[in-house]
Amino acid sequence: MPQDAQQQLRVRRFMMSLAMYVLAVVPQGVSLYAGVSPSWVMLAWVAMAVVTNLGFYLLFRYNLNLRFKDPSLTIAQMLAAIAMVLFTQVYAGQGRGAYLVVLLIIMVFGTFKLHTRQLLALSVLTIGAYAATLPLIRWLEGERFNLAVEMILWCSFSAFLPFISVLGGNISDLRKKLMASNAQLQEVLQQVTELATHDELTGAYNRRYLLEMLGHEKNRTDRGGGGFCVCLFDLDHFKRVNDSFGHPAGDTVLKTFAATVEPLLRSTDFFARYGGEEFLLFLPQTSLEMAQHCIVRIQDALAATHFEGFAADYRITASIGVAQYYLQESVPMLIERADKALYRAKQNGRNRMELAAFARPQTV
Numbered sequence: 001m002p003q004d005a006q007q008q009l010r011v012r013r014f015m016m017s018l019a020m021y022v023l024a025v026v027p028q029g030v031s032l033y034a035g036v037s038p039s040w041v042m043l044a045w046v047a048m049a050v051v052t053n054l055g056f057y058l059l060f061r062y063n064l065n066l067r068f069k070d071p072s073l074t075i076a077q078m079l080a081a082i083a084m085v086l087f088t089q090v091y092a093g094q095g096r097g098a099y100l101v102v103l104l105i106i107m108v109f110g111t112f113k114l115h116t117r118q119l120l121a122l123s124v125l126t127i128g129a130y131a132a133t134l135p136l137i138r139w140l141e142g143e144r145f146n147l148a149v150e151m152i153l154w155c156s157f158s159a160f161l162p163f164i165s166v167l168g169g170n171i172s173d174l175r176k177k178l179m180a181s182n183a184q185l186q187e188v189l190q191q192v193t194e195l196a197t198h199d200e201l202t203g204a205y206n207r208r209y210l211l212e213m214l215g216h217e218k219n220r221t222d223r224g225g226g227g228f229c230v231c232l233f234d235l236d237h238f239k240r241v242n243d244s245f246g247h248p249a250g251d252t253v254l255k256t257f258a259a260t261v262e263p264l265l266r267s268t269d270f271f272a273r274y275g276g277e278e279f280l281l282f283l284p285q286t287s288l289e290m291a292q293h294c295i296v297r298i299q300d301a302l303a304a305t306h307f308e309g310f311a312a313d314y315r316i317t318a319s320i321g322v323a324q325y326y327l328q329e330s331v332p333m334l335i336e337r338a339d340k341a342l343y344r345a346k347q348n349g350r351n352r353m354e355l356a357a358f359a360r361p362q363t364v
């Protein structure tokens with residue numbers, strides 16, 4: 001996931017925990033109104049909640065959280081929340097059970113990020129801290145302190161909190177596995193798309209994808225879009241390259257040829273390996289005249305291209321057949337015209353381009 005998206009996710013989770021604080025105002029208010037908790041406890045809780053959450057907000061707002069080992073600050077946020085709940089439950093009297101439920105919810109919050117071991121460690125710490133508050137509660141409540149009820153509360157809490165931690169840890173592990181397999185799937189999908197649309201050797205588009213794009217461009221042009229041209233390239237005497245220097249050297253020439261042509265094209269152009277040592281360049285929104293300029297640019301670049309492993313003055317040339325699309329022409333017909341022009345270029349001595357006759361079929 002990109003850094004920005006991750007940070008947004010962290011901020012969203014922080015907002016969720018903030019919503020829990022806002023919700024907690026209701027029971028705290030009721031407890032205050034009913035005279036269960038003293039007003040200074042409510043005030044102290046509000047002050048602590050505001051200060052800690054403002055602190056976390058500023059850390060996220062100015063990306064200071066990124067300096068920490070775990071930028072989500074999950075454990076820090078959980079510890080702060082647990083400390084506040086443990087503080088208020090001391091003064092909650094008979095309403096203490098409600099606060100213990102909040103501790104369980106805090107543990108669920110941790111499942112977004114923590115492993116089972118971390119969640120278990122936090123729950124043991126919470127159980128211990130809660131036990132440590134019992135003598136204080138006994139002292140505060142005096143004769144009203146009911147040891148049996150407090151023990152039932154503590155025992156059930158101590159049993160359920162680790163259980164929630166293990167359960168939450170399992171959910172967290174499952175989430176992580178799901179995210180990992182999703183990322184893997186995305187990567188494979190990207191590879192499959194690359195394989196389906198590109199030629200493995202040269203990295204240019206493959207014939208299938210180019211024909212698909214040509215079909216779209218033809219439909220667009222037939223509906224009133226600008227015209228386009230196709231240029232069929234065939235490397236001259238390529239068989240000699242293979243025969244004299246071997247097949248891998250021939251592959252190097254094909255790769256270098258594609259790498260020479262691609263930087264010279266606009267982002268909307270399509271350059272594909274049509275088969276063997278034939279390449280097809282498809283130039284959308286391009287007139288025959290503009291296509292010729294483009295070809296000359298490619299020929300000039302090719303005349304200056306050095307092929308790795310070959311003598312410094314070794315050059316490769318290409319013959320090119322160029323055809324401009326006319327309305328309602330089929331894609332195979334268009335390519336056939338370009339192919340005929342290419343054939344003429346070969347016949348006329350190679351290393352040249354020939355333009356296909358712009359002949360509309362006779363209507364009957």
Ligand SMILES: Nc1nc2c(ncn2[C@@H]2O[C@H](COP(=O)(O)OP(=O)(O)OP(=O)(O)O)[C@@H](O)[C@H]2O)c(=O)[nH]1
Nearest residue numbers: 234235236237238239240242247248250251276277
């Ligand atoms: N190295 C390599 N050679 C290939 C590949 N695909 C096709 N070829 C070779 O390309 C050569 C094409 O030769 P021909 O069709 O006879 O044409 P040419 O020698 O280029 O001659 P002209 O086209 O008439 O100038 C053949 O030797 C094929 O084996 C490839 O992927 N790698």
